[in-house]
Amino acid sequence: MISDLFSMTVLVGILASGIRLATPYLYAAIGETFGQRSGVLNLGVDGQMLMGAFTAFYVAIKTGNLWLGILSAMVVGALMGLAMAFVTVNLHAEQGISGIGFYLFGLGLSDLLFQKLLGTVETVKGFRKVHIPVLSDLPVVGEIFFRQNVLVYIAFALVPIAWFILNKTTLGLKIRAVGENPEAADSLGVSVARIRYFTIILGGTLSGVAGASMSIALVNVFQQNMTSGLGFIAVALVYFGAWRPWGVLGGALLFSLVNSLQLWVQVLGIPIPSDIAVMMPYILTILVLVATVSRVRAPSALTKPFERAD
């Protein structure tokens, strides 16, 4: 029973599964990290993901070109990001509320377009698993890490890239400054508006890819509300990761690994009621959060609109 959990097949299955599940969370949460580090909370991630998922799916099914699908998802996500940026930066709207508005918009529009343009649930030939030469033949490790589809690899590669941009470049410095003290940044000649536009649009683009990673890679299907609230969990993961890309990676992996663990727990007949099993990832995340909360500090200007005092 419980000892079955530690057999090789099961452990490999849990890890490989967890890495696949973590992929959309990673794209969305890394994108959101940029936005939040610059002081903007975007709760519309789920809506952007759904629009990205639909767009990628539709383009892939109509043109047969998966990369064109990804590109279209990025454009759609960027457009939604642009709208969010306008509403946040120019109109100084209450960020939590406008985010929810975009979520509902994305949810509704993706469903409407799906009904009108496709009308029925169907599958697409999505991104296949790509075996990385040499590395994929490594025992155990090879199967877990190096036999995934290309979007998984890109998602994980984003983490060190995001870390580098935020911590080692001038752009990153500006983003962090705008998120901590926009008045000071403004007085030093940093355009708060431009930085926030950049991070919000980047966040939207990555959310679009997150959705696409589901509809043309992970499950190869589009369905109404297929993200099922994943975008909101991604936003929570940014808090969980203390606004750091590596922290976000840790959170996404923890959540996804426990999710795939609980699926195995049920399959192996370990006598935990299914209701408790499905709660496990959420409970564990909360516990870890509680344990680390004192060491975490949000960007000071998060959710506060910035107005230049001329």
Add this chain to the structure above:
Amino acid sequence: MKKFRLLFTVLLLLAVLLGACKAKEPAMEETKELFRVAVVMPSAINDLAFSQSMYDALLTIQSEMGGEEAMEIVYSDGMFVVDDAAAAIRDYATEGYDLVIAHGSQYGSSLQEIAPDFPETSFAWGTTVDTFGIGNIFAYEAASDQGGYVNGVIAASLSESGVLGVVGPIETGDAKLYVDGFVAGAKATNPDVQVNVNYIGSFSDVALASEAANTHVAAGADGLTGTAQMVVGAIGVAEENGAMWFGTQSSQTELAPTVVVANQVYRWDVVLNEIMDLMSEGTLGGTSFVIGLANGGEVMDFNADYEMPAEVKSLALDTIKGIIDGSITIEFAE
């Protein structure tokens, strides 16, 4: 600028009011025979599962009755937020629809509040048997364990690895009934068959459903089943791995024609016809209905393109007959 804004707003309001008035006119001129049905559903009408089963049934009845001149169907789908659904139900009742269907067990408490306010309207609620003792609520549910049992029998007969996998949404109601029926059918056919079950805790999380299916495949399953709209994720995995798929609620053959073996299709029109008969006699509620294999409310639909050995097919047909005439009782495993 201010005056222009005011003028613009007034003009806009007038346009909206006029538009609304115009829209009401046809309603007053409609013929008395038009039967108007509204339905509120938690997922999309094309979800290949729960909501689609009701929508398809309504379309069937509409074409039987003679099309849109005889029966008007309106729907609000994607109403997984109960408050939104309650508002929609109330709106439809206010607009004078003859029958308002609340297709989701989560709508119960809303319906309890709304139905007494509209004594001339008939409400139908599924999947449940509780009419709350209110005179204008019908209740309907599916004996999903019956078709589940048949699916289980076929799956256990066809499985070469001796391992089957079930991807469930939440362990409750219609879903649990189906899963228990499937397990019972499989075990009754082959006591040594292993049926692994996992519930993913959601009706819509397609990604988690596909990983749940991956888990089963890794555990050796060569036959999979599941219920609720999230199964589209699991069906994809079944197809990728060449595992058999057994569907329920709606026909899922078109999604994976090479691996779908059989589906338990819900024919809610059986119930709807009975409800409409009662309504024409003046009874607006108070009865509950169950669809099953016996009354044709559940139909086993076999994929014609899937080659099933003759002895398995006849076993399946005998099982159906046995459930209908009562010689087979479905015993749930503990």
